[in-house]
Amino acid sequence: MKRSLLGRIWPNATAVVLFAGFVFPVYWMFATAFKPTGDIIADDPVWFPTDATLAHFKKAVDADHFWTLVLNSVTVTALSVLFSLVIALFAAFALARMRFRGRRGLIVTFMLAQMAPWEVMIIAIYMIVRDNDMLDSLVPLTVFYTMMVLPLTILTLRGYVAAVPKELEESAMVDGCTRIQAFVKVIFPLLAPGLMATSLFGFITAWNEFPLVLILNKDVEKQTLPLWLSQFQTAFGDDWGATMAASSLFALPILILFIFLQRKAVSGLTDGAVKG
């Protein structure tokens, strides 16, 4: 009896401890962002922001170039996700629905491309971009981010396209649709959830990308938020309140997106790309 009680308690107790451990850094970021400076640099930590203030957020938002950088990040992220979705949709359709020579090879190519070590290719990319006089521009960022997310987008979408029963498409074609019409009218609407889930991965990758923008864009006006955030603390001389406010602002869009799309995205990630 005693043993079974213990057996029931320890998993729950462990779960609570783990929950606390995983949540605390996220909580501490938001808590610090809302605390008045006096509470942040108190000798004993103030665990709950009792008299919350928006002063740190104001400071982060008023920082030089903040809105330019937001615009840059949003532009680069949205465009690269859009481009990769469009390109991937064509490719995924061919890979899922058609048989042709070289199909296997292509799938393997995209699987390998998905693992490309971009972090160590930045020097070569820097030289290519520089030789084309494109440093300090958002165009190369968009283009390369598109490529970074393309392989996984293709592999994931392939799974989603394959999941749409072929009969639906065929019956539409029997009813007089062309293949293109069948795709637009039948498959595409069914793919919408898949597209949303797939784009989450692209959003995260592009929104977070750090090494490439670090090396390509020295002009502050052309940088993105990750770079700004990584230099924020130095620039503001250990102003942790403002730094955490900046982190919160940067993290919030992704946290929200993730919570909405996580379930679908997880299955997409594992089923489409990783053989389990």
Added chain:
Amino acid sequence: MSVQTEGTDTAGEPAVRKARVPAPPRGDSRSTGAPSRRRAATPYLLLLPALLATVVLLGWPLVKNGMLSFQNLNPRQLIQHLTEWNGVDNYREVLSGGDFWHVVERSVVFTAVNVVLIMTIGTLVGLLLARLGRKMRLLLLVGLVLAWAMPVIAATTVYQWLFAQRFGVVNWVLDKLGWHSMADHNWLETQFSTFAVVTLLIVWQSIPFVAINLYAATTTIPRELYEAASLDGAGAWKGFTSVTLPFLRPFLYATTFLEVIWVFKAFAQIFAMNQGGPDHLTETLPIYAYVEGVGNQHFGLGAAISFLTILVLLAITSYYLRMVLKQEEDEL
């Protein structure tokens, strides 16, 4: 989007939570229609943009990287747009210096420690998720998803704050627990403690992926297998080793492989934490290539390091890569 594939629900089993996306088709999609030339070209046309992008944006940088690694490319050559080939000088310089081998060793140890921690704890958390009741499971899942979703740079900044020398909450807790020398400890002062913070950060962010997916995988294990095992007199532990583990093995292999790649090429966490410092001591291969190539403006040398880094990564993952490629060949 609830499309049923050939999978048949087993009566008496709690709703099949199996995935929302059935596996790719296995040889059931014969190309339909007349073998006209236009038809035959269609798949290639559809794939053309993706292929073009891959060749130009991934293939070309790789080739370019190879070419750069045989060039003498310092600020002078860079500014005057000179191409000076210098054979294998870069490789000779990198490989003969002791630095490179230290960094390789450090990268391998760093990756191994992180991946072992991620896989062990991640698996345990995943199994715990499978054991918990509904409410507690949801609670833990929320925690995991939050950690998972935190953008890397934001997470790094938060960890800098948690481990800050003054007013950092970690030092305060350690001090209160009786370890008073930690009161104003500078975590970024030594190689070991900097790595400790980075490792904690990476492990914290990577566990959710392993745990949640492992939990999802356990829900697909047919319950009959456990019943059969217990009929054969297997206890809980035996049931685990003879049913759970074999069932999860492919998943564990795949995840380990992905984690190795992700940890090995981790850049943002290490760089944003302390720029590879103190004194270059936390530079792993990607950081080393960046610091030598871009920081010190020896681009040719940096390209050589990059190329060697890719080789090391291939060597580490080759075993699994071969397995995957073979499996794909059989299945597609």
